[in-house]
Structure formats: structure tokens, C-alpha cells
Amino acid sequence: xxxxxxxxxxxxxxxxxxxxxxxxxxxxxxxxxxxxxxxxxxxxxxxxxxxxxxxxxxxxxxxxxxxxxxxxxxxxxxxxxxxxxxxxxxxxxxxxxxxxxxxxxxxxxxxxxxxxxxxxxxxxxxxxxxxxxxxxxxxxxxxxxxxxxxxxxxxxxxxxxxxxxxxxxxxxxxxxxxxxxxxxxxxxxxxxxxxxxxxxxxxxxxxxxxxxxxxxxxxxxxxxxxxxxxxxxxxxxxxxxxxxxxxxxxxxxxxxxxxxxxxxxxxxxxxxxxxxxxxxxxxxxxxxxxxxxxxxxxxxxxxxxxxxxxxxxxxxxxxxxxxxxxxxxxxxxxxxxxxxxxxxxxxxxxxxxxxxxxxxxxxxxxxxxxxxxxxxxxxxxxxxxxxxxxxxxxxxxxxxxxxxxxxxxxxxxxxxxxxxxxxxxxxxxxxxxxxxxxxxxxxxxxxxxxxxxxxxxxxxxxxxxxxxxxxxxxxxxxxxxxxxxxxxxxxxxxxxxxxxxxxxxxxxxxxxxxxxxxxxxxxxxxxxxxxxxxxxxxxxxxxxxxxxxxxxxxxxxxxxxxxxxxxxxxxxxxxx
Numbered sequence: 001x002x003x004x005x006x007x008x009x010x011x012x013x014x015x016x017x018x019x020x021x022x023x024x025x026x027x028x029x030x031x032x033x034x035x036x037x038x039x040x041x042x043x044x045x046x047x048x049x050x051x052x053x054x055x056x057x058x059x060x061x062x063x064x065x066x067x068x069x070x071x072x073x074x075x076x077x078x079x080x081x082x083x084x085x086x087x088x089x090x091x092x093x094x095x096x097x098x099x100x101x102x103x104x105x106x107x108x109x110x111x112x113x114x115x116x117x118x119x120x121x122x123x124x125x126x127x128x129x130x131x132x133x134x135x136x137x138x139x140x141x142x143x144x145x146x147x148x149x150x151x152x153x154x155x156x157x158x159x160x161x162x163x164x165x166x167x168x169x170x171x172x173x174x175x176x177x178x179x180x181x182x183x184x185x186x187x188x189x190x191x192x193x194x195x196x197x198x199x200x201x202x203x204x205x206x207x208x209x210x211x212x213x214x215x216x217x218x219x220x221x222x223x224x225x226x227x228x229x230x231x232x233x234x235x236x237x238x239x240x241x242x243x244x245x246x247x248x249x250x251x252x253x254x255x256x257x258x259x260x261x262x263x264x265x266x267x268x269x270x271x272x273x274x275x276x277x278x279x280x281x282x283x284x285x286x287x288x289x290x291x292x293x294x295x296x297x298x299x300x301x302x303x304x305x306x307x308x309x310x311x312x313x314x315x316x317x318x319x320x321x322x323x324x325x326x327x328x329x330x331x332x333x334x335x336x337x338x339x340x341x342x343x344x345x346x347x348x349x350x351x352x353x354x355x356x357x358x359x360x361x362x363x364x365x366x367x368x369x370x371x372x373x374x375x376x377x378x379x380x381x382x383x384x385x386x387x388x389x390x391x392x393x394x395x396x397x398x399x400x401x402x403x404x405x406x407x408x409x410x411x412x413x414x415x416x417x418x419x420x421x422x423x424x425x426x427x428x429x430x431x432x433x434x435x436x437x438x439x440x441x442x443x444x445x446x447x448x449x450x451x452x453x454x455x456x457x458x459x460x461x462x463x464x465x466x467x468x469x470x471x472x473x474x475x476x477x478x479x480x481x482x483x484x485x486x487x488x489x490x491x492x493x494x495x496x497x498x499x500x501x502x503x504x505x506x507x508x509x510x511x512x513x514x515x516x517x518x519x520x521x522x523x524x525x526x527x528x529x530x531x532x533x534x535x536x537x538x539x540x541x542x543x544x545x546x547x548x549x550x551x552x553x554x555x556x557x558x559x560x561x562x563x564x565x566x567x568x569x570x571x572x573x574x575x576x
Contacts, residue, residue, distance in 0.1 A: 012065040016095035017043070020063055020102050023132045028139055028378050033063060041082040042090065048143055051377050057146030060088045068098040071125045075107070080114055083107045084205060085230040089149045091142070093132075094125065103130040104138060106145055109200055110290045110395075112402040112456070126401050128327035139378040140335045147352060147380055149204070172239060176216045179268055180223065180237050184211045186272025187225070196458035198280050201288060203255075205229050212240040214257075221265045225256040225275070277569045284559065284571055287389040287552065292456035293449040295442070297396035298408035299551035301326055304393040307548075308357055310364035311337055319410045323400050326408070330397055334383075337364075342379040357385040392552075412438040412550045427480050427488055427546040435488070436479060436509055439545050442554060443475045447505045449551065450558050461562045465494040465535070469504070472497035474527065476517050477542065478510045490542035493517065493525060496533045 017033050024031060024046070033044035043063050048056040066073055073094045083090040090107040103125035105111075113121045125131075132138045172180075188208050191199040199206065206227040214222040228234040256275065265271050283289060291297055302321065309316035312329035341360065342353045383390050400408065415429035427435070450466050465471040471494055478489035491510070495502060506527070508516040518526040525534045544553040560571040 012097065013063070015097045016063050016065040016093075016102075019095045019097050019100050020093055020132075022100070023102050025136055025139065028136075029142075031061075033061060041079060042086075045088065046091075046142075048139065048146060048378050050379075056143060056378060056380060057149070058088050059142060059146060060086050060090045061093055062090070063093045063095060066094045066096055068096060070096060071103065071127070073123050073125070074120045075113075075123050076120050077114070077116060077118060079107055080109055080111070080116075084109060084200075087205070087229070087231075089145050091145075092123070094123075102132045104132055105130060110197070112290075112292060112395075112399040124402060124404055126324075126327055128324055129331040129397075129401060135332065135336075136378075137332050137335055140339050141331065143378040143380055144335075144382070147382065172213050172216055176213070176221075177237065179266070180211050180213055180216075183265070183268040183272045184209065184225075184236055186269050187211075187276055190273065190276040194460060195276065195280055197289060198276075198283050201283055202279055203227050207232075208236060209255075210234055210236045210238065212238050214240045217262070219262055220259060221262055222259040223257070227255060273567070277567055280563070280567075281569065281571060284556065284563070287392060287556065289453075289457050291392050291395035291399055291453075293452040293555075294400070294403070294405060295411055295445050295449050296453060296551050296555060297399045297405075299411045299549050300392050300396040301400070301408055302410050303549045304388060304390075304396075305329075307388055308334075308361045310361050311357065317414065319414070321408050323397070323406055323408060326397060327401065330394060338381055338383060339377075339379050342381045343377065353379075353381040355381050355383050357383055357390060358387050388548075411442055412545065425487060426543055430480070430546075432479065436477070438550075439477050439488075439542070440507055440509060442545070442551055443477065443507045444505070446475070446554055446558070447473060450555055453555055454559070454562075459559075459562075461566055463565055464562045466558055466562070469500075470498045471495065471535070472502040472504060472506065472532075474506045474508065474517065476508045476510055482510060483541075485541055488542040488545065489539060491517070491537065491539045493519070493534050494536045495525065495527070496535060501530075502527065502532070 013035050017035055020033070021031055028049055028051075030047040030049060031044065032046070035043070041062065042060045044061055045058050046061055047058045050056060062079060064073060073092070075092060079090065079092065092105050092107050093102055094104075095102045105123055105125065109116070111121075111123075113123055115121055191203075191209065203209065207230045208228045210226050210228050212224040212226060214224065216222070224240060226234075228236070260271070291300055305312060305314055305321065305326070306316060311334050312326075313333045314321070314325060314329050338355050338360075341355065413430070413434040416431050416434050417429045419429050430438075447466055454461065454464075454467065461467055465473055474493040474495060476491035476493065478491065480486075480488050483489035497504075510516070516528055519534070519537050522537055523534050524531050525537065526532075544550065544557065547553055556571075563569050563571065
């Protein structure tokens with residue numbers, strides 16, 4: 001008889017934890033990682049502290065050993081599932097024991113590698129972005145993750161004991177209780193099925209939204225909406241003594257509060273839909289959806305470099321950039337520059353500093369030298385900009401790294417003609433070839449890019465002409481000077497294609513000598529002499545191609561059309 005042996009992975013796990021502990025800076029990273037435990041999903045936690053040893057926040061960690069020289073790991077989807085339930089952000093640490101190096105990655109459902117219909121997915125680590133080394137850059141990025149997570153959680157906290165004690169909903173008529181139940185069912189149904197990505201952005205780790213009834217009588221209703229995280233026993237419907245309208249103080253438990261007429265709230269489905277679509281509109285107008293798609297990622301990153309090259313330490317205006325160079329620029333140079341600025345201007349590292357990237361970039365452009373003083377102290381800051389969705393740049397970089405793309409090319413060519421004196425249009429300064437080639441290139445990839453973007457953000461548009469295999473989409477570009485409004489124009493035709501006699505997408509450039517499309521007998525339109533039935537045909541100014549991030553502009557324009565078609569909602573025209 002023999003005793004039961006240790007599992008085959010025991011030694012590797014012990015060595016991996018030992019190497020990890022030797023790589024982190026123990027002055028600022030306090031690791032509590034266990035081995036030989038029986039807990040699934042994670043091995044322990046790490047707590048970040050400042051130079052005064054004051055805690056900044058915690059992270060869950062799972063540590064795994066990888067082979068000699070490997071820089072990838074097959075991650076189980078169960079770890080992503082756990083990250084949606086954990087009360088802490090989750091880090092995966094993969095350790096190459098032989099070479100004494102470790103890589104890390106923040107685990108979340110928005111990871112570009114993640115596919116929820118698979119058992120596992122491959123994470124490709126980057127030496128420039130994901131290495132735990134002596135630069136301590138990883139600490140700054142961990143601090144950002146902790147701060148972002150805390151901000152979102154604190155913004156939408158769980159219901160407190162006072163609310164949880166009012167489960168009987170006393171003082172509310174049974175008919176009104178049912179009305180509120182159906183209202184919150186509509187809200188949760190839309191968020192859980194139609195707007196999964198929106199829910200993850202706005203209500204991280206949220207299981208459901210609940211509704212607290214402040215008052216309900218024959219003429220008016222007054223209620224609050226709050227989040228219910230996984231694991232919390234909070235009710236979906238409860239009774240509240242008062243709301244912040246009456247007290248003058250905003251309750252930390254409420255994310256939304258409204259008083260409306262009983263007559264309008266009686267249409268509970270419309271009231272619930274209006275609330276959700278208002279939240280969706282906020283995300284769309286801020287361009288806050290995660291970035292998916294090769295061309296979109298290149299579009300976002302190159303625009304970011306054009307704006308903030310002085311913060312990134314890269315040469316501006318190039319037509320092509322190495323992803324490795326951009327990794328270093330965003331995940332090391334930019335983070336260190338911001339950390340250095342915070343250290344110079346802030347005496348207490350526990351105070352969170354907002355860094356205006358526009359002002360910081362202008363300041364650096366005015367300097368003759370741009371030294372980067374390395375800091376090993378984790379500092380608390382957030383990078384923001386009114387000119388650009390900063391998070392989109394980091395999302396774009398993450399997408400390119402995840403798909404092992406080595407280089408990005410500028411999707412839309414730079415101005416190649418001198419501007420005339422006096423007033424110029426946004427489309428001035430482009431040669432005809434540059435204009436047509438750039439826009440034709442973007443339009444020819446529009447459908448495939450949109451499909452990747454929509455599918456990964458979990459939207460469902462069964463009536464979308466862009467996603468329906470039985471509809472052909474024809475883009476007809478009208479160059480500068482050829483339209484009735486002098487500027488560029490874009491005609492878009494959606495053609496019935498049930499027999500697939502046309503490709504899914506066609507791109508034409510309209511000129512005075514040859515007309516590929518004749519819609520004089522609409523809804524019958526002629527495409528190169530062949531007649532088809534069109535469900536729609538439109539013409540609009542195409543100035544959005546000449547604005548910053550033309551690919552993103554086009555995709556959000558298509559998304560807005562689908563949201564309008566499926567939910568009868570409108571998006572601010574100013575975003576295009």
C-alpha cells in the first residue's frame with residue numbers, strides 16, 4: 001500500500017508562485033497566493049499599496065505555469081465566467097519558470113480573444129505589454145484596473161440593509177407591485193438579451209437591476225433603479241421611504257430616479273424600453289463600445305497617434321506603424337509619462353488625479369526635450385480626453401495583439417495637396433486618386449468589419465440589411481465636386497438578393513461618364529444593366545470620411561441605422 005501522491009502539476013505550481021513572488025515589487029504589491037488549495041478559479045489575491053503602505057485596492061489572481069519560452073496560454077472560459085461573478089477584478093499570471101519571467105492579462109468578457117461558445121481560447125502574451133519586469137510598469141496598469149473597477153462599482157453600489165429589509169413592499173397596492181415587476185422585467189430582458197455589452201460597461205458584475213418604489217398613487221409614480229451584483233440577496237422590487245428628490249441628497253444606492261405620471265408608466269414596456277435605450281444612447285454617443293476588427297483597430301490607433309504623438313514618443317504622420325512600437329508607446333511610455341506627471345504634482349499618492357490628455361499633449365509639444373523619469377511607486381490617475389475616446393485606443397491595441405497582427409496601415413490617406421488661402425472645407429487638400437482610393441478601401445471592408453464589431457459586442461439585429469445574407473448592400477460614392485452639395489456624397493442601396501445573384505457588397509464610384517446604378521424606376525433599380533428590387537435607397541453627405549477615425553464613423557453610422565430600425569431610437573447627428 002502506498003500513500004496518495006501529490007498531483008503531477010504540484011511542483012510546477014510551487015515553482016510558478018515562487019518566480020512570481022520574486023518578480024513583483026513587494027514594497028508595493030502584497031501577494032497572498034496559496035498553493036495546494038482546493039479553491040477553483042483563483043489562487044489568491046494581490047493588494048496594491050502606496051509608498052506609505054496604504055492600500056489602493058485588491059485583485060484576484062490565478063497563477064499558471066507555461067512551457068519554456070512560451071508566450072501563450074490556453075485559458076478556460078470558466079475563468080472569464082468567474083470574472084463576471086468576482087467582487088474583484090481578475091488577473092491571469094502565466095509563469096515561464098525556466099526563464100524566470102511572468103506575463104499577465106486582465107480577464108474579462110470583453111477580451112478580444114474570448115469566444116463564449118468555446119471551452120477555451122488562446123491568449124497570446126506580448127513582451128512589450130504583458131511582462132512583469134523591473135520597470136514596474138505593470139504596477140501602474142494594475143492600479144488603473146483597480147481604480148476603474150472601484151469607480152464603476154462605487155458608482156452603482158448594491159442595495160443597503162435598509163432597502164433589503166423592505167421586502168414586503170408594504171403600502172403599495174398589489175396592482176402597482178405587478179406594474180413595477182413587469183417594468184423591471186422589461187429592463188432586465190433588454191439588458192440580458194439585446195444589450196449585453198452595454199450592461200457589462202454600465203453595470204459590471206451586475207446580475208440584475210432592481211426597482212425601489214418611493215411612492216405610487218392614482219396620478220404619479222416615483223421610483224429608483226439600482227444594481228444587484230451576483231451573490232447579493234437584494235430584491236428585484238422593494239419599497240423605499242424616500243428618494244433624493246425629497247431629501248436633496250443623492251442616494252448612493254440609486255443609479256436612476258424619476259417621477260412620472262401614472263398614465264405614462266402604465267405602459268410599463270415602453271417605460272422600461274425608454275430607460276434602457278437612454279443608457280444605450282449614452283454609450284453609443286461616447287463611442288464607448290469595445291473595439292473589434294482589424295481595420296477599425298488600425299483606424300483608432302493611428303488617429304490616437306496623430307493626436308498624442310508627443311505623449312507616446314513616436315514619429316507622427318506615418319502611413320504604417322509596427323504594433324510592437326505602439327505597444328511600447330501606449331502601455332509603457334504613456335503610462336510612465338502620466339505617472340511621472342502625477343508624482344510631480346501630487347503629494348499624496350492615494351489622491352486620484354485626472355490627466356487631460358489634450359492639455360498634456362500640447363504641453364509636451366512645446367518642450368524641447370521630453371525626458372521620462374521612471375517611477376516605481378504605483379500612483380492613482382485616470383487618462384481622459386474630450387477629443388478622443390481614450391479607452392478605444394487601448395481596446396484597439398489589445399485586439400491587434402490578441403490576433404498577432406504585426407503592423408497597422410493608415411486606412412485613409414493624408415492630405416496630399418496644399419490648402420488654398422482663405423476658407424477650406426474638411427475635405428479640402430485631397431487629390432482625386434487619394435480620395436477615391438481611400439474611401440473605396442474603407443467601403444470595401446465595411447460589411448466584414450461591421451459584422452465582427454456587432455457579433456463581438458453581442459448585438460442582435462435580425463432585420464439588419466448589413467447582416468442579412470439575402471440583402472445586397474451597394475455603396476455608391478460621389479466624389480468631391482460631383483454632388484448637388486459640392487462636397488462628397490454617399491448613396492446606399494439595399495437590394496433584395498434572395499437568389500444571391502449579387503455579392504453581399506458592391507462599391508461603385510459615381511462619375512459623369514458612367515452610371516452604374518439607375519434608380520429612376522425605384523423600387524426597381526438597375527445595377528450595370530440588370531434590374532433588381534430595392535428595399536431602400538438613400539443619399540447623404542459623406543464628410544464623416546474626412547473626419548478623425550473614418551472607419552469608426554462609418555461603423556457607428558451603420559450601427560445607428562440598425563438601432564433605429566430595430567428599436568426606433570435616434571442617435572445624435574453630431575457624432576458623425
